[in-house]
Amino acid sequence: MLEGKLVNLRVVEKGDLEEIMKWVNKKEITKYLSYFLYPISQEEEEKFIEKALRHNDSEKNLVIETKDKEYLGQINLHNIDWKNMNAELGIVIGKEEYWNKGYGADAIKTLLDYAFHQLNLYKVYLRVFEYNERGIRCYQKCGFKEERRLRKSHFFERKFYDVIIMGLLKEEFESQVNQR
Ligand SMILES: CC(C)(COP(=O)(O)OP(=O)(O)OC[C@H]1O[C@@H](n2cnc3c(N)ncnc32)[C@H](O)[C@@H]1OP(=O)(O)O)[C@@H](O)C(=O)NCCC(=O)NCCS
Incomplete structure (x- = not known):
């Protein structure tokens, strides 16, 4: 269990199925995610x-839950590259x-602390669609910087959008922790 200020991150359990099924086919949520085509x-x-x-x-893969153990969602590190010490x-x-209340940023900072200080990773990066302004703002709050734009690489409802790659290095995370 990883403890944040607003949330805890815990391992996925079989009993999470019901909660996951509640959001997994909701377009308002999956329109921001990469792997939900069907x-x-x-x-x-x-x-x-x-x-x-x-x-x-x-x-x-971890579950995000409130301090009262209410299921909120999922957070994960994937493509973990142990040689180059980075992950997505x-x-x-x-x-x-629960959006816009700081839960996302708290979950991310908690996972970053684990990634940099327990897994000994050096860099964490992510992909976000240009229309996901909430996501981008949340990532900026956590210290992520835009590194690159893949122009018109995501197709959604008859239009192409840029995919933004954002990244954060361990020392940038540390200097942020010191500022808090
Ligand atoms: C993206 C996500 C994880 C962020 O979690 P969250 O708890 O909503 O994020 P936070 O509250 O920590 O931060 C959101 C910030 O975006 C801001 N925001 C919301 N809508 C915005 C908009 N249209 N434009 C700019 N900023 C916006 C909020 O005000 C807040 O900033 P603030 O704290 O400075 O006021 C969550 O909203 C989510 O799961 N969305 C759907 C799936 C998704 O987008 N996943 C990420 C795919 S890359």
Whole structure:
């Protein structure tokens, strides 16, 4: 269990299936996510949970919950590259009523602390669609900087959008912690 100020991050459990199924096919949420092209069945989600339960050196999936243990969403590090000491971050808060209240930033900072100080990673990066202004603002708050734009690389509702790559180095995270 990783403890933040507003949230805790814990391992995925079989009992999370019901909560995950509540958001996984909601367009207002999945329009911001990369891997949700087709509707997702309960069986597919069960496989995701089974995979998350197995030890995997290149991926860590965690559940975000409130201090009262209410399920909020998922956060993960994937494509973990141990040689180059970096990983890609993904996050979703599946309950819209919890957006814009600082839960996302707190979950990310908690995972970053673990990534830099326990896993000994040096860099965490992510991909975000240009229309995800809330996500971009949240990442900036956590210290991420735009590194690159993949022009018109994401197709959504008849239009192409830029995909922004943002990154954060360990020393940048440290200097931010000292400023807090
Ligand atoms: C992106 C996400 C994880 C952020 O979590 P969150 O708890 O909503 O984020 P926070 O409250 O910590 O920060 C959001 C910030 O964006 C700001 N914001 C909201 N809408 C905005 C907009 N349209 N333009 C600019 N800023 C906006 C908020 O005011 C807040 O900034 P502030 O604290 O300075 O006021 C969450 O909203 C989510 O899961 N969204 C759906 C899935 C998703 O987008 N996942 C990420 C894919 S890359």
